[in-house]
Amino acid sequence: MFRTHTNGALRASDINTEVTLAGWVQKSRDKGFMIWVDLRDRYGITQLIFDEERTDKALMEKARTLGREFVIQIEGTVIERSSKNPNIPTGDIEILVTQLEILNEALLPPFTIEDQTDGGEDVRMKYRYLDIRRNPVKNSLIFRHRVTMEVRKYLSDQEFIEVETPYLIKSTPEGARDFVVPSRMNEGEFYALPQSPQTFKQLLMVGGMDKYFQIVKCFRDEDLRADRQPEFTQIDCEMAFVEQEDILNMFEGLTRHLLKEVNGVEIGDFPRMQYDDAMRLYGNDKPDIRFGMEFGELNEVAQHKDFNVFNKAELVVGIAVPGGNSYTRKEIDKLIDWVKRPQVGALGMVYCRVNEDGSFKSSVDKFYDQQDLAQWAKVTGAKAGDLICVLSGDASKVRPQLSALRMELAERLGLRDPKVFAPLWVVDFPLLELDEETGHYHAMHHPFTSPKPGQIELLSTDPGAVKANAYDLVLNGNEIGGGSIRIHDKETQALMFDYLGFTPEEAKAQFGFLMDAFQYGAPPHGGLAFGLDRLVAILGGQETIRDFIAFPKNNSGRDVMIDAPAPIDEAQLEELHLKLRA
């Protein structure tokens, strides 16, 4: 035992106790006749004191050699502090040290181990083991542990069984790219790392497991955007003999449990919104409903004049920015520049001030009179003092553009409070999504999602109109989970594969095991998967996931700490029956 107590444990009631502590030197202050050292571990900080009157000279000198992040062990007596620190739980006491052992010295760390660090992202990632000593990262990892413990407790209490599914599976060219693993024992063949345990959890339902969950790593070899990781963690769930309603209720229950246990927030029934409404009102299938600024579609009240930009647009749509009339002309011009950035891609923006006296002043006064603009205000819900921002163009483009503007303005207006939680079910997703490049439809969730009853016939006439038994759980503008009721009969699944362009041979080669399984008594089933990294970050009040992952990779998929990936030996390649291309 290197210690009798942790550095977060001692209180005034421990005064006069002889203790042994160990930890890291957070900092030391040397006043000559007196030296204070803050000793840190995961649990807290305890102040050590060495002083001329009570500490022997050799020990004083040894204490003087201590540098930041040295690992030490001390013995001493708990004494009352003369000047107490009410900000830390151990602030009433300090340790008068009688023995000091340096367990390990430390080089000066490349950044300061404090809540606010001077380390940039790159250096923090290279020395992630030092970064983890900092409270913001350490506490995020502990928070993640708390969340997963609560998830497991809740689901296990609901009779879910955690089942581990395999990591070395089979590559399927459908969906995102797989990471593959060459097989040494099976020449020329490869395993794939799972993008999700989708087919396995469905097989577990066929196997009668009834309620399955797993907190599991998944892998996608995608070109990484900011805040995407090639390996990520899902809370993967599936239930048999259920309808959509049962699944929504179950996982609403889980989410409510987490909000209560982890955040201390009690939330009632989660609102539900149709996918079509989400797109219409927020331009987005994961609307942040912590604030309003709902879209107002202006076609009827803006396409009757000579303004050609609007007249030729599929959709004219606006939002009312609360208090936006206070923006200067220059600020509005900047906003216009913002929506014209390539990341947003709008061609321009029309705006209309709503003055305090109820009159309007728009950038298109040439075309629209006060009565027209009053209609705009009515449709967008604009009040005196607001600013109406209007975009126009193809609906599929203008909606995400206005959605981006809405989010940006809400951020600026402080409407996205991370301590406020606004969950939302988005339901009735389309089954298929048009790939603009190829003109083909592909599965919006995945090819195992079942169409709504009676809609499968539409596949041949109006495929884009087929709705699926698919749903997303949205929290504060982020998709934290999504799922569907699955197809559970071979015929429908075969039809689906056929529609998605698989030949019967391809379908059999890739998913034959699943279609076979459906022939041996598959129950109706469905499920949902949460993105754990994102869920934990949002519950933790953060927008980025990186500090909730112990050892994240950078945007090139590299672990800069261990320097992976890396070349391998020629001999190893040969064993795998592989050659590098020139």
Added chain:
Amino acid sequence: MFRTHTNGALRASDINTEVTLAGWVQKSRDKGFMIWVDLRDRYGITQLIFDEERTDKALMEKARTLGREFVIQIEGTVIERSSKNPNIPTGDIEILVTQLEILNEALLPPFTIEDQTDGGEDVRMKYRYLDIRRNPVKNSLIFRHRVTMEVRKYLSDQEFIEVETPYLIKSTPEGARDFVVPSRMNEGEFYALPQSPQTFKQLLMVGGMDKYFQIVKCFRDEDLRADRQPEFTQIDCEMAFVEQEDILNMFEGLTRHLLKEVNGVEIGDFPRMQYDDAMRLYGNDKPDIRFGMEFGELNEVAQHKDFNVFNKAELVVGIAVPGGNSYTRKEIDKLIDWVKRPQVGALGMVYCRVNEDGSFKSSVDKFYDQQDLAQWAKVTGAKAGDLICVLSGDASKVRPQLSALRMELAERLGLRDPKVFAPLWVVDFPLLELDEETGHYHAMHHPFTSPKPGQIELLSTDPGAVKANAYDLVLNGNEIGGGSIRIHDKETQALMFDYLGFTPEEAKAQFGFLMDAFQYGAPPHGGLAFGLDRLVAILGGQETIRDFIAFPKNNSGRDVMIDAPAPIDEAQLEELHLKLRA
């Protein structure tokens, strides 16, 4: 909702309740005027009844179409059974069915879904989703879930934090073979799948996490022996500021907790045995101590006569087989054949009967008199009625041979009762192990294991004698966990790598991040990892792990259900900058 109750829920107190049930048809019996159907789900079996008097004709006819494993939903009334079945919890009631819906038909399964199945291993693996419906497999998976929940609860209560470490890491040519993952984004470079999170958990200790655990998949590309899997699960643990004693106590506590909560068995302090003693007394570093039959070393009492086989042997060693004198000559000859099989490899076996009158009859009476043999009996602890079996040769060969014989005989004697649990710590492992082929020493646990204090100097003079702060937890003759106190300073780690034949450049390229980390204030630390698959199997009273893994691979590393691994597209290979070798 497809059901109001599961098939394990209804009791006599539910009589007259209207219920909706769903599940699989386990079997049906058609007596003409009456049809009984056993409806099964994960939770149990409920008997359904259709009868001429109370059921309408169309429904009777529909019930007649039900085949094994059909998935159905029924409505009906709970009624009292006329002939009760005390063997199942729902045996007092049955359901008089009023509505029947066939949710999915089923082909005749390729083997019977019963506890005792007619399916061979191969067909069961191909249709694993059907195998999982069988109680022995289903219950094993549920048992595994219970064990992992208890593990997490215990460790979390002890302030351990579960931290996920990355799966895409760096290949190190040391140890077993890595599975590698080509990187598309980093041409010519590869990730490796972890053989264990060893270095990451050590970095978490450097990072101040203090107590870490993770239930995590690990990967080894080894030629598979029976009951080995290329992917397996560890309970991986590490603690900072601890000595060996602290770790043994902590994980003895965890194991005791599991035995109590999962098996209802209370066990006191676990015995501890030095590695050298385990080898001497059991010929094995994971002795099964549920029974005795300890080795007796006979050199002193068997090398003083003219029997050259013994005289030239490094070790003469025997065990007393309780009641073995009852074996016929033929049985003993068979035993001799058994030890001479290539899997055991003994050249022969000397035996000595201990007659009921205390006299001896040996296969080497030509060389040894009754007094000699009395000494053998004394050393091996043989009593009247026993049989002494003696092997001789090189200690490193003869010990495992006699150990194999000991285990085989114990099995035949029924001394390996799976309901009896005999845990044991084996401690003080050697730091190094001689590779007979190369003549080089390599790390017995791994290169991060610390030598016992003061023994590092022996490295240059008597490397085989250096003991490590390494320990294994053994349960019923199986290693269920192992670990060590780690090196935590750069100098010792560099010395260790040097000794193991790494050049400084190699050590830096592969483990530079760890040695760097040791310079920034690494605390003393150590840990342990349990093999979860094995642990769960033993707690579940089984010798083989396969039924405790939902989707295991076969001995060629194949998943025969999904048919993985499999070839991948040429385009996919090209994206990965790879070619197959001709």
